[in-house]
Amino acid sequence: MLALKLAFKNLMAAGLRSWLNAIVLAFAYLLIIFFNGLMDGWNAQGKKQSIGWEFGQGQVWHPEYDPYDPFSLEDAHDLFPEVSASVPVLVRQASIYPSGRMQSVLLKGIPANQNLLELPTHNLVASNTGAIPVIIGERMASNSKLKVGDQLLMRWRDKNGTFDAQDIEIVSIFSTDVQSIDLGHVWIDLERLQGLTGYTNQATYLVSSTELEEGETGGWPHHTLGALLKPLDDLIATKKISSSIMYIILLGLALLAIFDTQVLSIFKRQKEIGTYVALGMTRWEVVRLFTFEGGAISILGAIMAAVIGTPLFYYLAKSGLQLPAASTENSGITIGDVMYPVFGLGLVLGTVVIIVLTSTLVSFWPAKRISKLDPTQALKGKIQ
Amino acid sequence: MKKIIAVLVGATALWAFSLSSELTPEEIIKKVDENMVSENRVTQSSMTIKGKRKNRVLTSKSWTIGSNQSFTEYLSPAREKGTKMLKLKEELWIYSPASDRTMRISGHMMRQSVMGSDLSYEDMMEDRELLEMYTAKLLGQEEIDGRKVFSLELNAKVDDVAYPKRKSWIDAERFVPLKEELFAKSGKLLKRVTMSNVKEVQGRWYPTKMIYKDMLKDGEGTMMEIISIQFNQEIPDYIFTKAALKK
Amino acid sequence: MxxxxxxxxxxxxxxxxxxxxxxxxxxxxxxxxxxxxxxxxxxAVEVNARFTTGHVKVSTLAFAENSTQAPLDLALLGMDSIKSGLQNEYPKMMWVPRVSFGGLLDVPDENGETKGQGPCTGMAADLLNTENGELERMNINKTIVEGRAPEKRGEALVSEKFAQKMKLKPGDVVTYFGSTMYGSMCFQNFTICGTISFGQQMLDKGGLIIDISDAQQMLDMEDGSTELLGYFEGGQYLDDEAMKIAQEFNARSTDSTDEFSSVMIPLKKQNQLEGxxxxxxxxxxxxxxxxxxxxxxxxxxxxxxxxxxxxxxxxxxxxxxxxxxxxxxxxxxxxxxxxxxxxxxxxxxxxxxxxxxxxxxxxxxxxxxxxxxxxxxxxxxxxxxxxxxxxxxxxxxxxxxxxxxxxxxxxxxxxxxxxxxxxx
Structure with missing residues (x-):
């Protein structure tokens, strides 16, 4: 305990240099926490958005349905099973003709009065032009150069395979981070789509608002939320590696600064060391003292990081970080325009523990030289 | 002069009256069916597909029985030569000589465009009696390229038709369509077909040049010309087997 | 002193x-x-650069406007002369053609008839020419699960998942079935030389990688490609340089009244990558x-x-x-x-x-x-x-x-x- 107190006193006495070291460490803390927080935030946000816009708390699919196989859509529809608190979606293929070119789209029917997913489906009832009201996402709108109020032709096939075509009107354009319900998607009222195609009371998949148990899915295969979110998890895991390499280097730099300071202070304070020994401290006790001093820098750094970081991170977590749109366009991975970092307790504590441990370790390394010092020579201040 | 006009007007009115009083719309399309529909036919035709960058001409020979059995072999250009298609009801089989493979194509491909043209496979195969599929309504008489025509509106009475509504302009003398407009259920115009070069073949009148225009797409349409057509031939059964594809 | x-x-x-x-x-x-x-x-920019945007991308004007649909009919023709022109003018850059296409992948049984079929997302690159670094750029060798990259024409890499589902292994034959750039049907047999894991669901479903020459022949796209991508030496995107090259090229080649004239777009201006x-x-x-x-x-x-x-x-x-x-x-x-x-x-x-x-x-x-x-x-x-x-x-x-x-x-x-x- 004495050693610890003494260590802090010495540290304070060293003045500016200690503070500078602490600043470097504080940066290390802040950056490590910031980047990890950003990743966690991305992950949490991606999940939240995916759940809110697309997955719900899991889905129940028609046995034939495969979102990555457009040919599976042909048969992937049926009278859907009774699943409580769920929203049915019927998926059909269709073509739209913005400016004369044919473009294939997925036509998804969802009840206009649903409020499980964040899609602004309540807009799907309003149209006074006689055209079929549809909603599309921002990316789809910009790729196909469409805006609210635009009317264009859509062609689809009914249950007999007969082509039908009619004008649709874009009644609303929604903005979502979830690309997989935006690109190439046209959303329409479920009943209307059932009417247009003749697939009355049929659906392709159901989005559930609660976690379903085995046997609650009415015979259709259950796709749990965890399984639906796996691609996102995998991506984040990859990204985390790149950031960890970055902060390993950063930490290395900070540790170099501590190491360097230790070498300096041991060199400079030989007389002091000699005095300690002369006063009856064992050499290992002196080593401990110096090690504590080094380690204490990291604690000082942590305090400093807390002073700067708490308001900063609070602000960032609150107001988010503006990011440019659509960095991973078409990859189907959810990434937001505004990222809200998440700074968990585990992350903060973990970072502190790692930094304190490593800085104590590098402080010990030069300090153990003290154990070899000849106290009398040291007392004289002789350079050895 | 006045006299001549009066006579002409009178004659036209009389002609129109005589035609409309003679035939019901059903009778008109029945006469069209007699020309257009046959038990089977063997056709050699060329298809000119106009594109923005180049026009393509494909020639092919087809054996067709009704609308459920059809066998087509492409004769030119070199790229397509030897490609054969067999349609049996909802199944479509394609043989390609380059890959020496016989592939099954799922049913919905049937309504896709043939070789990038404005025709679907169904358009090409259509050989069902109009009378069986549609109810007809006579809208009036007009003139197309100097030929008098009846204009008819046809509405589907069965479910499984490609076009639930059509407008047809039927040559009043030869009973072949000279123009057709094909509509979707919603009433949207999907395709416009104009026919010309009506020739007499085996006692029937048959248009040998047809221009298909997909009204939803940009482009200039596809021209189909019949080089030769024979009706009610003896077609050996083996032609409509998968084995024939590889031959 | x-x-x-x-x-x-x-x-x-x-x-x-x-x-x-x-x-x-x-x-x-x-x-x-x-x-x-x-x-x-x-x-993130790199991923885009390697697979879709290049450091600069040359395509037809019409293709650039509809690029999200990768329309084959708007492909760039006369590609070789454009490419050699660019190669002469900017010798330090690598110019590589790419074609992306989609259709069906069909697996034959012993009689050559369809045994199984699946949707196919195809990519073609100049793989047989090993000097252009395409194999490395597309990270192909690292992602091969079994077999090897194409070494001659008629060979293809298929997705590992597709191969497993269809019980395919290197040496087996699959047929690609799709449309040419003019809309005709096309069929092409490929010998599977390897299987590959893309890490992207759509591609894992039925991804196909073939050599550009096969794609050109198959898609009736002689001397053409949907895109011609330019890469700086060293693999680093240099914005000023890219802007300058694009400006020079477009002043010469782009004719706003001709939708098939070629246009060069730097990476920054594609896929909203600027931000x-x-x-x-x-x-x-x-x-x-x-x-x-x-x-x-x-x-x-x-x-x-x-x-x-x-x-x-x-x-x-x-x-x-x-x-x-x-x-x-x-x-x-x-x-x-x-x-x-x-x-x-x-x-x-x-x-x-x-x-x-x-x-x-x-x-x-x-x-x-x-x-x-x-x-x-x-x-x-x-x-x-x-x-x-x-x-x-x-x-x-x-x-x-x-x-x-x-x-x-x-x-x-x-x-x-x-x-x-x-x-x-």
């Missing part, structure tokens, strides 16, 4: 070895890190700034340490009557020498570490749970002239600054007390 000081520095190893080593390590860290951060932040690129630039500047600061603190310590070690020496020199200013100046010159030598070592070390990392990349796929993704699990550094410059800033300035601060103590020393201090 400087010669004398250098001699001193060299002979007194406490004055040279340790500080130079620290400076070198610090500079090394700074350079390596700024290169690494530059590389990592360009990551991302700008952010990553400013992010990397901030990061590097922090490192330079941290490094400066470390080196300042070194300077102080040097000053302290020689406390006695300066005492003696002062006692012998050397002017304080002179000692101080000599100290700064020494610091500069050490700073330069250390920085040079550090830069050499840093580049030695960063350049291979830029060229070969660091494969972290084993650390990733779902490994062998086509999306790079390989990290690369990005070495630019400014990277080197970054290293010199802390290396020299911080060293000199450190010595200057440390040496300031010289002025505080009182000649009268010198002998007392120097008492042995």
């Amino acid at each position: 400087i010669k004398f000081l250098i001699k001193g520095v060299i002979r007194d190893s406490t004055r040279s070895k340790f500080p130079i080593a620290i400076v070198a390590i610090g500079v090394f860290f700074t350079i390596f890190l700024s290169a690494f951060i530059g590389g990592v932040l360009q990551d 991302l690129l700008n952010t990553s630039e400013s992010m990397s500047e901030i990061m590097v700034g922090i490192f330079v600061l941290a490094m400066s603190i470390v080196l300042w310590n070194v300077g102080l340490l040097g000053g302290l070690r020689r406390y006695k020496e300066f005492g003696v020199r002062l006692a012998l009557g050397e002017a304080k200013g002179k000692i101080y100046r000599s100290l700064l010159v020494e610091a500069t020498v050490i700073g330069v030598v250390g920085s040079v070592f550090g830069v050499i070390l840093g580049l030695a570490a960063a350049i291979p990392l830029q060229i070969y990349g660091m494969d972290v796929s084993e650390m990733v749970p779902s490994s062998n993704m086509m999306m790079p699990s390989v990290y690369r550094a990005a070495v630019t002239p400014s990277t080197v410059f970054m290293g010199f800033i802390p290396g020299i300035i911080a060293m000199v600054l450190g010595q200057a601060l440390a040496g300031y103590g010289i002025y505080k020393r009182d000649t009268a007390r010198l002998f007392k201090e120097l008492e042995v």
